[in-house]
Amino acid sequence: MSYFVIDFEVTNLNRYIVVDLETTGNRPDIDKIIQVGAVLIEDHEIKDVFSSFVYTDREIPPFLQELTGITPEKLKDAPTIEEVMLKLLPMLEGSIFVAHNAVFDIAFIQNTLEDLGYMPFSGLIIDTLQLSRILLPMAQSYKLELIADELEISLDRPHRADEDSMATAKLLLQLLAQLNEMPLVYLQRLHQLAQSNNQDLSFIIEDIIAKKLNNYQENDDRFMIINQLALLMTEEEYQENQEYEFDQIQFESMFDENGLLFNNFPNFELRPAQKGMSNEVWNAFLDQTHLMVEAGTGTGKSLAYLIPSVFWTKQQNEKIVIATHTINLQEQLFQRDIPLLKKILPFDFSATILKGRSNYLCLRKFEQHLMQVNQINLSIDGMTDLGQVLTWVTLTKTGDVEEINLSQTGRSLWNEISSDPDSCLNHMCPWFRSCFYHRARQRAQTADLIITNHSLLLTNLKADNRILPGFNYLVIDEAHQFEEVATKHLGFELNQYQFSYFIQKYYKDGKTGFLVKAMNDFYQSQDPDQFVIANKIKNNVIPLISKVESNIQDYFNLLGEFVDQFVKNQDSNRKTLRIVERVKQRKEWEKIQEQAENIIIDLTEWANLMEDIIQQLRNLEVEESLLVDFTGYLKEIREVSLTFSEWNHANDLNMVFWVETVIKRKKIFSYLFAAPIEVGSFVKEFLFDKLDSVILTSATLSVNGSFNYASNWFGFDSKDEELRKIKLPSPFNYKEQALVCIPKDIPNIQEVSEERYIEHLAKNIADIAISLNGRTLVLFTSHQMLQKTYDLLKIILEPYQIKVLGHGIDSNSRSKLTKRFISDKQTILLGTNSFWEGVDVPGESLSALVIVRLPFTPPNHPIHEAKTERLRAKRKNPFMELSVPQAVVRFKQGFGRLIRTQKDKGVVIVFDKRIVESRYGKAFINSLPDVDIKYQQFTKLLQNINDWIN
Numbered sequence: 001m002s003y004f005v006i007d008f009e010v011t012n013l014n015r016y017i018v019v020d021l022e023t024t025g026n027r028p029d030i031d032k033i034i035q036v037g038a039v040l041i042e043d044h045e046i047k048d049v050f051s052s053f054v055y056t057d058r059e060i061p062p063f064l065q066e067l068t069g070i071t072p073e074k075l076k077d078a079p080t081i082e083e084v085m086l087k088l089l090p091m092l093e094g095s096i097f098v099a100h101n102a103v104f105d106i107a108f109i110q111n112t113l114e115d116l117g118y119m120p121f122s123g124l125i126i127d128t129l130q131l132s133r134i135l136l137p138m139a140q141s142y143k144l145e146l147i148a149d150e151l152e153i154s155l156d157r158p159h160r161a162d163e164d165s166m167a168t169a170k171l172l173l174q175l176l177a178q179l180n181e182m183p184l185v186y187l188q189r190l191h192q193l194a195q196s197n198n199q200d201l202s203f204i205i206e207d208i209i210a211k212k213l214n215n216y217q218e219n220d221d222r223f224m225i226i227n228q229l230a231l232l233m234t235e236e237e238y239q240e241n242q243e244y245e246f247d248q249i250q251f252e253s254m255f256d257e258n259g260l261l262f263n264n265f266p267n268f269e270l271r272p273a274q275k276g277m278s279n280e281v282w283n284a285f286l287d288q289t290h291l292m293v294e295a296g297t298g299t300g301k302s303l304a305y306l307i308p309s310v311f312w313t314k315q316q317n318e319k320i321v322i323a324t325h326t327i328n329l330q331e332q333l334f335q336r337d338i339p340l341l342k343k344i345l346p347f348d349f350s351a352t353i354l355k356g357r358s359n360y361l362c363l364r365k366f367e368q369h370l371m372q373v374n375q376i377n378l379s380i381d382g383m384t385d386l387g388q389v390l391t392w393v394t395l396t397k398t399g400d401v402e403e404i405n406l407s408q409t410g411r412s413l414w415n416e417i418s419s420d421p422d423s424c425l426n427h428m429c430p431w432f433r434s435c436f437y438h439r440a441r442q443r444a445q446t447a448d449l450i451i452t453n454h455s456l457l458l459t460n461l462k463a464d465n466r467i468l469p470g471f472n473y474l475v476i477d478e479a480h481q482f483e484e485v486a487t488k489h490l491g492f493e494l495n496q497y498q499f500s501y502f503i504q505k506y507y508k509d510g511k512t513g514f515l516v517k518a519m520n521d522f523y524q525s526q527d528p529d530q531f532v533i534a535n536k537i538k539n540n541v542i543p544l545i546s547k548v549e550s551n552i553q554d555y556f557n558l559l560g561e562f563v564d565q566f567v568k569n570q571d572s573n574r575k576t577l578r579i580v581e582r583v584k585q586r587k588e589w590e591k592i593q594e595q596a597e598n599i600i601i602d603l604t605e606w607a608n609l610m611e612d613i614i615q616q617l618r619n620l621e622v623e624e625s626l627l628v629d630f631t632g633y634l635k636e637i638r639e640v641s642l643t644f645s646e647w648n649h650a651n652d653l654n655m656v657f658w659v660e661t662v663i664k665r666k667k668i669f670s671y672l673f674a675a676p677i678e679v680g681s682f683v684k685e686f687l688f689d690k691l692d693s694v695i696l697t698s699a700t701l702s703v704n705g706s707f708n709y710a711s712n713w714f715g716f717d718s719k720d721e722e723l724r725k726i727k728l729p730s731p732f733n734y735k736e737q738a739l740v741c742i743p744k745d746i747p748n749i750q751e752v753s754e755e756r757y758i759e760h761l762a763k764n765i766a767d768i769a770i771s772l773n774g775r776t777l778v779l780f781t782s783h784q785m786l787q788k789t790y791d792l793l794k795i796i797l798e799p800y801q802i803k804v805l806g807h808g809i810d811s812n813s814r815s816k817l818t819k820r821f822i823s824d825k826q827t828i829l830l831g832t833n834s835f836w837e838g839v840d841v842p843g844e845s846l847s848a849l850v851i852v853r854l855p856f857t858p859p860n861h862p863i864h865e866a867k868t869e870r871l872r873a874k875r876k877n878p879f880m881e882l883s884v885p886q887a888v889v890r891f892k893q894g895f896g897r898l899i900r901t902q903k904d905k906g907v908v909i910v911f912d913k914r915i916v917e918s919r920y921g922k923a924f925i926n927s928l929p930d931v932d933i934k935y936q937q938f939t940k941l942l943q944n945i946n947d948w949i950n
């Protein structure tokens, strides 16, 4: 076949053709182009625009017609691909090809060129998806429409080639402008990364570097350059202790009419419960006692504890730690409430966020990683991940991983470059003064308020209080979560992925990994002693690691098969097995234990070899950082060995041990867990008994008017006077704002088949959604039931144009689903676990909240089972003392999703008759705010719902 020859050679690195294609599918060998959009950029300006539909006789799948709005009708009179390419080719000639996710578009272009008898495109290719990842590390998403939205690039009609190509062109211009703005050392580092992957991007960077060098100016004073890394200049705000005249202002008056809040914020509402809570917090500090406050939704509890905390810290010169469960709340305190108080208070105070150490980047490890790039060929993902972190390191003030939008592979990279105590050189580190973690700790040392999370608080306890600066006053918000976090934190988890990551950190494919790098460095050192160590790694350590790796694989295979055989009465894809005597007595278990013992012996041998190497290194003149790395890794190997051994013996009577298996791609994956059965005594001894005052607060702490259940989480018994307890009502008028409905005719799930139950449920939910035109949130306790109900709802609601969104189906991201639910009112959202407490939908988007089942924890969950046994041994009733209160707290959280502001109005429909018909149902009803309850036939209820809402 002869080819038409086109000169694709790039002569001008400032000429780009930005292309977007709509096609009939994803396969360039089969599918056809149906729309082409192209934008020509020269010298940073848009010079030409082209777009055309393309005729095809190939069928366009309905979902693509819906997505793109391109129907066969639209293409009927469109030009053929040959005619379209004739117009596109002059733009392609001599240009750099650009597209968002370029592999897709270029594959179609190459195929078409070949079909039409042209030579393939051979010019440079730039992918704006990859470039956005690298240059915009803090963007929320890299999907074209979302990133366009974030950068204020208009894109009214996504998935249309004309609009998408224009948005991509504007995105490219912004990305190039940013690249030009970056400091020279950054560009040189990025260039090195791009070259290691033979990326066309390297030519663009090279061109920018050359121009920068030609017009080289004095240092960019936004950055400081350390070891060829550019870091943003930041000024630490150290708070000087000033004397304030506190008599001028009393914190009690803050919440009054004509108080500082009232006078400064026009929307400030006077809320007696908020003022009451604030006084209680102050008094607890004053009396040095502990306080548990349940403050209903809308109380404004964060200001109610922040204000007395700020006054107390300044008056008493005492540090106060505030621990939350969610990052959202931390951000809200730090970004919204604290700046607000700083604005209105006549005195200053300092506050900082301190997170767990692994949230911060270790600059030393990152630099080491960059240095390895010279020795290996990076994959595209590897290059993009490192480039993304490199940009972020240049731009971040905090080094907190929360800021960066890492990919899946980026998260693995993070594990290798995050700060950890075992590999830290502390003061001896050349990066110490710039170190993100140590700077954050330094800020915490001097701050009046430290905002942190439950996990770090617990890590601090486990580390004998060596992480947080000393403090005597503590506020725990979202306290209803604390027991669960403590249970996880004081236990452990091991799984196949962790093991394989653990091995690969040392040795991967014979090319990378800490030990491979160390071995190569020793060989290259020309020092005979280091040569001996290199040989030891090569001949003894690496073969041992390979053996451990293969034995671990065998161990997990044996374990997975055992669980699969042993557990019969559970969902075949997900199984849980608690390790109890009955299991341990099985012959197969003995075999599994033996296999584990062999691994532990090899891990010990590996640790011994590492110890020998460390001894040898100590006698040589090697860098201290190398010794610290070896010592850190030795500690890790010993810890893994110990933890695995603990799990394998599973004989600590205060712990519960279990394995969970999941079948993915026909393979069984196993996860090993261990958790303490009870955490209260630990928490009480190491937290409450040591501190002057701890404030515990949440909207859901009491059950049926009593705090006994929540007090137990923290190690207090009901009569303990050390813990003061108060319940403050929500300022919302629930009688006027909410109605609770319970359908009388919903079948009992135990009495009908699951199919029949779900059919009935889906039909009723659909009726509610139709009558409210969407605006419904449905909370499930099982994902399987959610999936089945979702399928039916999709069919029933399609003619009514009501969208159905399912958690784990349309997206795994709660925040993305919630955003879609809020932006399109004609929607019904189905959620499981995290939706019971993490969703905040004020206003009209949420009018009906459906609770499908009362949220009881499955009785066979290992922790629940172990707690139940303990209660039974104490002659207590586990159902009434554990199952019911646990479900009530969760139910209250779910209920709390409905009314978020004083203007909200809506209904809660509970499709579980146990709430009225069972003896324990009262505990649920009595735990709700004062609200009307209707227990009627569904048709009658539907009428009531309509009347109520309208």
Ligand code: SF4
Pocket (backbone or CB within 6 Å): 361, 362, 363, 364, 365, 419, 420, 423, 424, 425, 426, 427, 429, 430, 431, 432, 435, 436, 437, 438
């Ligand atoms: S001080 Fe420690 S955590 Fe910080 S950069 Fe150095 S080694 Fe890493």
